Amino acid sequence: MPQVNPHILVWAREAAGLGIDEAARTLQLGGARQSGTEALEAYEQGTKAPSRPLLLKMAKVYRRPLLTFYLPHPPVKSERGEDFRTLPGGRDFESASKLDALVRDVFVRQRLVRSILEDTDEAQPLNFVGSITLAQPARRAAKVICERLSFDVAEFRRKKSVEESFNYLRALTEKLGVFVLLIGNLGTHHTALSTDIFRGFALAEKVAPFIVVNDQDAKVAWSFTLLHELVHIWLGRTGLSGADFEQQIEQFCNDIASEMLLPEAEMDQLRVGGERHEVISAISDFASRRKVSRTLVAYRLLKRHQIDRKQWLDLTAEFRRSWEAERAKKKEQAADAAGGPNYYVVKRHRVGNALVEVTRRAIAEGFVTPTKAGRILGVRPTNVQALVGAA
Structure with missing residues (x-):
């Protein structure tokens, strides 16, 4: 049996976002004579060789193929598109390795689906992938995408809830040949990835493009994220979307998604002024009637110079606090309720x-x-x- 390079064990654990203590507990190492951490250290230092059953367990916990552990050295990190190089804003988050694991997992799923489509002769390249550029006016691009998508904003708003509106938009997107997933963790609530890390990402492949929407976000924001990522696909730009809305690509995708959900002409109907609570009330009512988030409306007001950056930051922070409080309340209610969905x-x-x-x-x-x-x-x-x- 090939020998396992202990450096691979360290690399795989760290790439999975696990500290040595947490990994040892998850792998259920240790016993009466030796702690789990000491046992894992022995494997990672090369003083003890891992058994095949342990490697199988590591493959599952670290989310790596078994063959990875028999490589002579850790693989070089692959390029995943412009926006995958760093987290939004260049910030260093502890969740970076978990995000990388999620992106890697979705890449594997996309390739498996593409392989199925090729085997069944259903792999028709989608001609709209990469069909627009950043030089195209946002309104014109929004019109092109709306027409190809058969998206009707009036129909979107007629739905009874924001969930139904999202389902309507998702069905249209999937009909085009784009797969849309709701994922915000690595399988458990302990591995949840906040929207500060990512809101969504797109794999802009000609065959079987994928969109992932972070379901840890407010449901009212899902539709905007889906459209934002769909613009990434129209651009042919695989990438990660997050908080750095000032990047050129992010602004372009935001502007098009905004125009599709909230046409510019309608913004003339919103007048903001007076006390802070009056501004919040006006935005909330305007957003609710259109099945969009208050943050989106505030973004449009900022772009139109109806509010300044300081006001925008204050409003978005207030909307975030309000949503987090509401989410905490719903979690408490769900915990008290008997049963749950299948x-x-x-x-x-x-x-x-x-x-x-x-x-x-x-x-x-x-x-x-x-x-x-x-x-x-x-x-x-x-x-x-x-x-x-x-x-």
């Missing part, structure tokens, strides 16, 4: 009907194993059949 229905909603349907067909036609299907859908192989059959 796991498979929730999971299907998060991965999207398009991804489930492609996987279902591939299983039926024998193109994928349950193991690969589980990787695509983000569930255990034993849960695949129940998921693809969920209503």
Whole structure:
């Protein structure tokens, strides 16, 4: 059996965002004579060789293929597009490794889906990917995307809730051949990634492009993020979106997504002035009637110079505090409530009907194993059949 380079063990753990103590606990190492941390240190220092069962466990915990542990040295980090090089604003977050693990996982899922489409002769390159440039006026680009998407803002607003509005937009996007996932963690609430880390990202591939929306964000913001990432795909720019709205690409995507959800002509109907609470009330009412977030409305006011940057920062901070308080309240209510939604229905909603349907067909036609299907859908192989059959 090939020897395992201990440097690989250190690299894999750190790349997964795990400290040595946390990793040792998760791997259930240690016993009466030696602590878990000491046991893991022995493996990472090369004084003890890991067994194959332990490597299998490490592969699962560190989210790496088993073969990775038999490489002669840690692989070089791959390029993932302009906006994947650093976190938004160049800030150094402790969650960077978790975000990297999430992006890597979605890349693998996208490649598996692309392979299925190629095997079934359904891999038709999407001609709108990379069809616009940053030189194009935002309003014109918004019109082009709306027409190709068959997006009707009036229909979007007629939905009973912001969730239904998002589902309407998501269905149109998936009909184009773009897969839309709701993901905000690595499988558990302990690995949740805040919107300070990312709001969404896009894999702008010609075949099977993917959009990921961070479901840790307010639901009213999901539609904007989806459209923002869709613009990334129209630009042909794989990238990560977050808080740095001043980047040229981010501004361009924001402007187009804003115009689609809230046409410029409508902004003339909003007058802000008076006391702070009056401004907040006016924005809240305006946003609610249009199924968009208050932060989006504030952004448009800033772009139109109806409020200054100081006001914008104050308003967005207030809207953030308000949302966090409401979210905490809902979590308490959910904890007190008996039962909850079916796991498979929730999971299907998060991965999207398009991804489930492609996987279902591939299983039926024998193109994928349950193991690969589980990787695509983000569930255990034993849960695949129940998921693809969920209503």
